Each structure stands twice: as C-alpha cells, then as structure tokens.
Amino acid sequence: MRKQKVSSAVIRRLPRYYRHLNDLFQAGTVRISSNALGSSMGLTASQIRQDLSCFGEFGQQGYGYNVEKLRGEISDILGMNRSHTAVILGAGNLGRALIENFHFEKNGFQLTAAFDVHPDIVGSTIGGVTIRHTDTLEAYLAEHPTSVGVLTVPGRVANGLAERLVAAGVKGIWNFTNIELSLADGDNVIIEDVHFADSLLALSYMISDADDARE
C-alpha cells in the first residue's frame, strides 16, 4: 500500500502547494495548469508534475488541475484529515502566541491542552485551552492519546520533556527550543525543529553576502 519513499525536498514543498492552492480557491479560481501554478510559485511546471506524480494522478490532459480537488488531495497527503491532536508544553510568551494566534485546526490539528509549572498560570485558561501542571502530563496523555507535543519550554528542560512525551507515545515533537533533542535510537518519534537562531543566522549570512557583492 505504501509508495516509494518521498524525498524531503518534495515533502517541504507540499505545504506550499497547499497554501497556494488554498489562496487560489479562496480567490475563486477553478482550474490551473502546472505551468500557471509554477510561474506563480517560482517553480517549473515539470517539477510540479514530477512532485505530484509521487502521490497519484490528479490532473487531466488538456485541462490541468481542478483547484479544489487538488487542494483536497494534498490536504489528505499531508494528513490534515486524520484528527491529529497536540498539546503544548510551556505557556510562556511563545506558547501563548501559539495557543492564541496559531490556528491548529486550520492545519488539521486539535490543540487539547497546555502544560506549565508556574503556579500563577496553572489552572487558568488561555484561548479556550486549560493550563495544567506539567506533573500531570503522563496522566493526561494516558487518557488522551496525542499525536504531537509542542515544546515551547526553556532549553534546559526540553530533552527531559521530550523523553517523557516519547515514553507516553506521541508520534511527533514540534521543537521550538534552541537545542537539538537527543533521544534513544529505537524511539519511533519524528522531530520537527523550528530553530529561530538558525533561521536568523542564515538571513545574516545572506544580507552580509549581498553587502560584499555590492562592494
């Protein structure tokens, strides 16, 4: 049932495809060719057709792709319709930003709980989500099977919490801390890092490089 392994380059483009198709759909566009989609996204038509062919045949010769249908196919491929759930660990500024401003549900996730250790906020509710004490993490996860744990805690406690999440059976960790998590080899968990510092440093390189080119 499983198709050949999809390269990470393709996987990284899928969310962009979804986003662009969604924009097109919102704008009322009914159909689009790989050529038109490519030029609006800065990709070649060939690459788009090649990428999509990893997953099936979604187009029609002479016509192109139906925007709504293709958006639906890609949302399925991305797992947006699998009722994934998430919990947030760490309700500091960043955790709160995600709770209040990030639309988990638009990306196919239900955010079911948040955890923190700070007595002032444990028991309160932010954006409809109750903040629980981190001590109750295992009890909660045992009751509520959870797809993804979101780490927005200080770096020094990140690895310990990651281990607890894995032990409790989460499938993925969305890691916003600035450390590289190290977990036991057999652990069947997928880690997705959002390293702000790496991103800013790449930008720093590029603007410095552009400066040099101007000289």
Added chain:
Amino acid sequence: MRKQKVSSAVIRRLPRYYRHLNDLFQAGTVRISSNALGSSMGLTASQIRQDLSCFGEFGQQGYGYNVEKLRGEISDILGMNRSHTAVILGAGNLGRALIENFHFEKNGFQLTAAFDVHPDIVGSTIGGVTIRHTDTLEAYLAEHPTSVGVLTVPGRVANGLAERLVAAGVKGIWNFTNIELSLADGDNVIIEDVHFADSLLALSYMISDADDARE
C-alpha cells in the same frame, strides 16, 4: 573578492555547525576532526570538509580543527560580527516572545526598537526595548539604519509593512506571518520566512506516513 556562489544547502548547515562548535567549545573541547564532528552531527566527514572548503582552509592535516578558531571563522562567515541591527514590527504575543526570550545579541544582532499600533502598549518598554507607534517607523529608520525588520504582525498588514521596510532600506526581512510576501522585482531585499504552518504540516505528513508504514 567574492567567492563562487555558495549553495543554499551549505548555507542552511552553517548555523548548525556554529551551534555544535559552540557546544563543543562550552564543553571544553579544544580540537575536533571532521570525522568526529560528522558523527556527532549525523553528517559525513567528506561533506563537512567539502562545505568548509567553500570558505577557506581552516584545518590542519593530522590534527583536525581547532574548535574555538573554527567557531570564530564560521561566526565571521555568518556575519555575526557585523553589528547588524533589527527592529520588530508587531508586539503581540509572538513579538513579545522574541523581544523577551530570543537572544538577538547572541546571534550578532542588536534589537533596537519595536513598533505597534495598539495605544495600550505604545510608549511602554518590554525587555528594555521601547514600543513605538508604527506611524513613526520611517522617521526612526531614517535616523537608525537597520539591517533587518522582523514581521510579527497580522497577515493582512504584512505586505504593506514589508514594502515600507524595503523603501526605508532594510537589507532583510524576517517574516513570521503566514503569508508569502510579494515585493517589486528590483527590490534588493532578502526574505527569510518562518512559516509555522508549513513546518507543522511537514510534521503532519511525516507522522501520518509513519502510521501508514506500521499498518
């Protein structure tokens, strides 16, 4: 004076090299071979040597690399010693998280100001940074040349602010909004996106794919 263009794959690895070398330095490691660094980072020794050779010769046969020296070289390459400056646009949860918890100075940036339109917070100070009214953006940037503008505003105002930043001469935009900025072609600005949704959707794909494999 400029060396051949460095591939984006290499650029994306540089911050990781920096981070690992910094960890090694903090741990008191004096020297390391490409082989040892590779196995700790999950890369081949060949790739590390190939990557570094884009920028110079930093090692010594039979010895390897001096950790502190190599860290210094990479920080130079990344532009961490160029006194870059940054301003934040949007002092909501995410903006505040960056102001209070992200260490700009550790990455070679000085965060000099933040801007918002909300009367309640304009004029206040967060983490030592004054929140100014967005109306005063151009006046501020004219006085204080700024390397990077950080967009932590609602998506609907992002593109307008990006245009104002570019007109005021920033070199880079660190974009945390969920939209793809569209700027005039001639604009000499580098955009670095941090798309939370794309990252979560990639994770969603990977955990869903792992699920299928187990079946």
Added chain:
DNA sequence: TAGATTGTTAATCGATTAACAATC
C-alpha cells in the same frame, strides 16, 4: 618518523529539467 587528517579531485547518487507520446 609513522599515524592521522586535511583539502581537493573524481565518482556516484539524487533531484531537477526537458522532451514527448498519450489523451482529454
């Protein structure tokens, strides 16, 4: 000196682009 390890050249692998028969 002998062993270790670099920087670089060559070989391999994988990803992107081009071409085109199939067909709506």
Added chain:
DNA sequence: TAGATTGTTAATCGATTAACAATC
C-alpha cells in the same frame, strides 16, 4: 477535430560521497 496539457521517460545538472596525494 485541433489545441492544450498531462504523466512519464530520458537528459542534465548539482550535491554528496569516496578516494587519495599532501603534509602536519
């Protein structure tokens, strides 16, 4: 039907890995 556009196979390009002479 004729024109447009797909999915796929082949060609090209670029990035990673392997090999090795140079040398600390």
